[in-house]
Structures are given as C-alpha cells and as structure tokens.
Amino acid sequence: MKTVCAVLGLIALAALPGLACECAPLKAPCAYVGYSDQIFIGKVIGIESQPTQFDQVRMEVERVYKGTATGVVVLYDTRMCDGPLVKVGGRYLMYTSGDPKQSMPLRGCTRSRAVEEADEDIAFLELYAAGVVVNSMQVQVRYVDDPKGDREDREEEEEEEGDEAGPDYPAAGVTVEIARGEDRRRGRTDRSGRVVFTGLEAGNYKVNAEKRGYLPEQGPAVVELKPLGCAEAELPLVADLRVQGTLRSPAGLTLEGVPVDLEPAAEGPGVSWLRPYTTRTDRDGRFEFAGVRPGYYHLGVNLQSLPSEAVPYPATWFPGVASKAGAETIEVGPTRKRKRFDLPMGEPLVVREFEVRLELADGSAVPEHWRPFVQIVDPRQPATAFASPSPLDGGAPARLRLCEGVRYIIVGGLLRAEKPLYSAPVEVIPAQSDGLLRLVLDRGSKAHEEWLRELMREHRLRRPAENRISLQEPR
Missing domain, CATH: 2.60.40.2070 (PapC, C-terminal domain)
Incomplete structure (x- = not known):
C-alpha cells in the first residue's frame, strides 16, 4: 500500500509541437568546439532522399579540425534545428557529434555553415588545431529594465561610471567575478556590458555580477569551460527590490520552514502568472523575496499549492484573510526601498x-x-x-x-x-x-481530454484587488 501526500504546485505544460528544437542565439566559434565530437570541412557528393526517412547526405572530408572523420561520411538531415541547406557540390564546415563510421546529425544548434560564410570559424579552428588557443570566457551583463527609470539620479551615475543604456540596456562599470575552487578572477564590464577573462583552466565556474542596487535575475550562473575553447555567460540584472516579513501562529509564535508565495496580481513587463516567487521562512519565521520585478502582487501561504501534510495551512492571503476577494495587493515600486509584511496564520488543518x-x-x-x-x-x-x-x-x-x-x-x-x-x-x-x-x-482518452479542456475553460484569471500597498517609502 502506498501513501501519497497532497503536494502540488503550478506545473509548466509540456512543450508544444513544433518547438521541439528552438536554438539559442549563436555564440563565438570557440564556444562550440568542446561540445562537438567532429569538426571538419566536407564536400557534398550525394544526397539520398526517401519519403519516410531522413535525408542521407554523403560528404567527402577535406580538412579535419577535431575528431576522426576521414574519407566519406554520412550525415542525416532531420530538417529540424539550425543547419545549412546543403546541395551537391557545396563545401561546408560541419560541427557534429557521434561516430563518423555511422550516420551523424547534419543539424543541431551548431555553427555548421557553408565554407564561404565560415571565415571567422576557420581562423579560430586553424589556431585550435595547432594547439595555440587560450581558454577564455566572455560575460555579458545587461539591465532587464531601463536603468534610467529606476532613480532620478541615474544620469549623474552614468557620468561617474560611464554607464550607457542602449536598446538592450548594457550594464557598464559592473564588477564581475568568476570562481572555480580557490581560483577567483574579477573584472569590470566595458561600455557594451562585456568583460573577457583569458588564460583560464577548463572546468565549471560560478559567475556573479556585483552592482549596487541590483541582483542577477536568476542568481549566479554556473558555466562550463571546455579545454581549448571558450564560454559565454549572460547575467541579466534586476533592481534589488525586496519584500520581507514574518509568519506567526495564532499564539504569536514564529513558523519555521513554511513556503511563502508572492504571486502576480496583474501581468506586466517581466511579470507573469506563470512565474510566481516562492521562498521559505527561516528559524525565526522570517521570509524575504529578493530581486522582485516591479508590479502588483499577492502575498500569502498555499496560494500556488493545495494544503498538504507538509504545509497544513489553508490558503491565506495578506493581511491574513482566507479569500482573495479580501486580499490587499502589494505594489512593488520602482525604488529600491524595502518594506515588511507580517502575515498572521490560522491554526493548522487536521490531516x-x-x-x-x-x-x-x-x-x-x-x-x-x-x-x-x-x-x-x-x-x-x-x-x-x-x-x-x-x-x-x-x-x-x-x-x-x-x-x-x-x-x-x-x-x-x-x-x-x-x-x-x-x-x-x-x-x-x-x-x-x-x-x-x-x-x-x-x-477513455477522449473523455479524459474533454474534461481537461473543460477544466481549463472554466478557469478564469482573477482580477487584482483594488486595495494596494506601495513599497515606496518616504525619503
């Protein structure tokens, strides 16, 4: 017999058909050598097409930069992901994986391309093949929101630090630290928001950015640097807006280890109902959300999950009500001020x-x-x-x-x-x-799917409450 506790949260839906392969923006050639088993230049000498199978592309290998490809190799074309549209007689630089004695993928979110478009790649790969490449890492730091809208004194700071907010809001003058064990390197971003570290050992690095009043949106990044290659990391910064408070029982005791939710009450730039914030109270019953995007939110317990044996409290909205209709909406404003929201809880439910x-x-x-x-x-x-x-x-x-x-x-x-x-x-x-x-x-499946559709249809997004509390405090 199996015991199942009711522990539920908001679940992301499965990826939709047609999005099975969506490639990220291209990086520099050095970022791909560590993830490609075979890198070579080849000439297409034949393409075999069959109605129910992938196209089979035969290439004659001319120049090998990495791997064991030689003679004639076969690559299969799924027509998915990025990749060159090959034709017989064309010469291509291929980044691929697998055993060259077997069929290898033609595509797969790499820098594979026609030779006439591969000057940058070939220049790097010639150095790579000669073993003279130095490991490096480039870190791009940018503001998620226009930093000029964060404080009235932003223009004065730009003159002092050289910050320049372009279309993508690059963050200049930001201190970046990369760390691998005891090895720590620090640098400062240029006007484009970039900083490059060279002469690194291969391995995993923790990458963090330090800027007064800002935090990395997803926290520090972990980046793998392959031998004789490079890595690229991006750190989006958000204003360090915080929501803090304490949970207390009816007897006034603090509650430790209880999940607390901060869910959007209205969608906006960077704010979505599908991306609520969740944290837990510490031993003193305190909680804190850091790096909250500006917007309107509801604060409470079990807003995203059903009460369970682990968290046996009814859904409770700030300022301590059992219904969203009576909840107060917290407005996280454009300042970097902080405000506390103490939340009284009811008695735990019987299981x-x-x-x-x-x-x-x-x-x-x-x-x-x-x-x-x-x-x-x-x-x-x-x-x-x-x-x-x-x-x-x-x-x-x-x-x-x-x-x-x-x-x-x-x-x-x-x-x-x-x-x-x-x-x-x-x-x-x-x-x-x-x-x-x-x-x-x-x-059967059809009846079950109809119920799921009806369940989704009946669900209505709830409007934010009228009563709002601003995090902005008097200066």
Missing part, C-alpha cells in the same frame, strides 16, 4: 487519511503490470492536471493524506500504452472521519 481503490468497469481488480496511478488536482490551478501522477506500487490501494475541509479533485488511471483508461474526476472534501474512495476506470 485525514483516505484509502483509494482502483477498479475496472466490471468490478475486477487492476492488473499490476497496467501501471495504475492516482492524481490529485488543485481546482484553483487547472495546470496541475498535467503534472506527473503518483504511481501505485503493484496496483495496491493508495492512502491519500489530505487536509480537512479542503477541496481536492481525485482522478485514477492506467498508464498502459495500448489503451489508457481513466476514472471520472471525483471531488473530495475530507470531513471529520477517514474514508474509502473507489475509482472506476471506465473512461
């Missing part, structure tokens, strides 16, 4: 245990090899219906530990590939006693 049994339409037990599962869906967050379900060990009943008085949707199913089966969704609100829940697997 009840439910046994869930899955049955086929004829009342028989589910075979073990059919991979049965149970899924808990948050009615407030329909996207949780797309989360990975909880498999049941050997088809045994599951025990769900759910919080009393909370609305859950429970769905059972089978993951067998030939014919998936699902139960009808059952709404459960645990009461004062434990119980038994039987789920009959009598619905």
Whole structure:
C-alpha cells in the first residue's frame, strides 16, 4: 500500500509541437568546439532522399579540425534545428557529434555553415588545431529594465561610471567575478556590458555580477569551460527590490520552514502568472523575496499549492484573510526601498487519511503490470492536471493524506500504452472521519481530454484587488 501526500504546485505544460528544437542565439566559434565530437570541412557528393526517412547526405572530408572523420561520411538531415541547406557540390564546415563510421546529425544548434560564410570559424579552428588557443570566457551583463527609470539620479551615475543604456540596456562599470575552487578572477564590464577573462583552466565556474542596487535575475550562473575553447555567460540584472516579513501562529509564535508565495496580481513587463516567487521562512519565521520585478502582487501561504501534510495551512492571503476577494495587493515600486509584511496564520488543518481503490468497469481488480496511478488536482490551478501522477506500487490501494475541509479533485488511471483508461474526476472534501474512495476506470482518452479542456475553460484569471500597498517609502 502506498501513501501519497497532497503536494502540488503550478506545473509548466509540456512543450508544444513544433518547438521541439528552438536554438539559442549563436555564440563565438570557440564556444562550440568542446561540445562537438567532429569538426571538419566536407564536400557534398550525394544526397539520398526517401519519403519516410531522413535525408542521407554523403560528404567527402577535406580538412579535419577535431575528431576522426576521414574519407566519406554520412550525415542525416532531420530538417529540424539550425543547419545549412546543403546541395551537391557545396563545401561546408560541419560541427557534429557521434561516430563518423555511422550516420551523424547534419543539424543541431551548431555553427555548421557553408565554407564561404565560415571565415571567422576557420581562423579560430586553424589556431585550435595547432594547439595555440587560450581558454577564455566572455560575460555579458545587461539591465532587464531601463536603468534610467529606476532613480532620478541615474544620469549623474552614468557620468561617474560611464554607464550607457542602449536598446538592450548594457550594464557598464559592473564588477564581475568568476570562481572555480580557490581560483577567483574579477573584472569590470566595458561600455557594451562585456568583460573577457583569458588564460583560464577548463572546468565549471560560478559567475556573479556585483552592482549596487541590483541582483542577477536568476542568481549566479554556473558555466562550463571546455579545454581549448571558450564560454559565454549572460547575467541579466534586476533592481534589488525586496519584500520581507514574518509568519506567526495564532499564539504569536514564529513558523519555521513554511513556503511563502508572492504571486502576480496583474501581468506586466517581466511579470507573469506563470512565474510566481516562492521562498521559505527561516528559524525565526522570517521570509524575504529578493530581486522582485516591479508590479502588483499577492502575498500569502498555499496560494500556488493545495494544503498538504507538509504545509497544513489553508490558503491565506495578506493581511491574513482566507479569500482573495479580501486580499490587499502589494505594489512593488520602482525604488529600491524595502518594506515588511507580517502575515498572521490560522491554526493548522487536521490531516485525514483516505484509502483509494482502483477498479475496472466490471468490478475486477487492476492488473499490476497496467501501471495504475492516482492524481490529485488543485481546482484553483487547472495546470496541475498535467503534472506527473503518483504511481501505485503493484496496483495496491493508495492512502491519500489530505487536509480537512479542503477541496481536492481525485482522478485514477492506467498508464498502459495500448489503451489508457481513466476514472471520472471525483471531488473530495475530507470531513471529520477517514474514508474509502473507489475509482472506476471506465473512461477513455477522449473523455479524459474533454474534461481537461473543460477544466481549463472554466478557469478564469482573477482580477487584482483594488486595495494596494506601495513599497515606496518616504525619503
């Protein structure tokens, strides 16, 4: 028997068809040598096309910069990702992977290109093949938002530090540190927001930027530097706007280790309902969100997740209300001031245990090899219906530990590939006693998908509350 606790969050949906390969902007040639098994110049001597298979491109290798390719090699063209549109007789510089004795990919988000467009690559690769390349790393630092809008004295700072905000808001005069073990290097970005470090050992580096009043949006980056190559890192900076506070129990005691949510109340530049902030309280019940984008937010506990055995508190919005209708909206303004928001919590909910049994339409037990599962869906967050379900060990009943008085949707199913089966969704609100829940697997994929569509259709984005609190404090 397996015990499943209700722990849910906002789940990102699977990638849509057609986006299976979306390449990042190209980097310098030195950034690709460490990730390519074979680098060579070849001439296309034949292309074999078949209706149900990838095109097979035969190339005669002329010059090898890395790897063991020789003679005639075969590359398969998936027509996905970036790559050259090859033709018979054309000469191409190829960055690829795999064994040259077998078919290798023609495409794959590399710098493969026609020879006449590869002057920069060839100049570097000749040095690389001669072993005279020095490891290097380029770091690009930029402001996510226009820094001139952050403070009235921005123009004065630009004159002192040489900052220049162009279309992409490059961050000049920013101190960048890269660290690998005890080896630490520091540099300062130029007018384009770039700084280059050379003479580095290969390995993983922690890259951080220091600028008064700013933080890296995603925190310090970890960048791998391959031997005889280079690496590029980008650090977007956001204003160091913070939201702080303390959670307290009804008795006035601080609450440690409780997740706290800061969810957008309205979308805006860089602010999306799909990107809430979450942190945890420390031993003194304090919490802090750093690097918050300007916008309107709701603060609370279990705003993005159902109450669970681990966090058995009802959804609570600042200033301590049980409904979003009564929540106050926090406005994170353009200043770098900080403000505290203390959040009183109610008593923890009682946890009840439910046994869930899955049955086929004829009342028989589910075979073990059919991979049965149970899924808990948050009615407030329909996207949780797309989360990975909880498999049941050997088809045994599951025990769900759910919080009393909370609305859950429970769905059972089978993951067998030939014919998936699902139960009808059952709404459960645990009461004062434990119980038994039987789920009959009598619905096919079509009925289940219709329910998912209806669930998403019924979901309405909620408008921000009228009452707002500004983080801006008097100077």
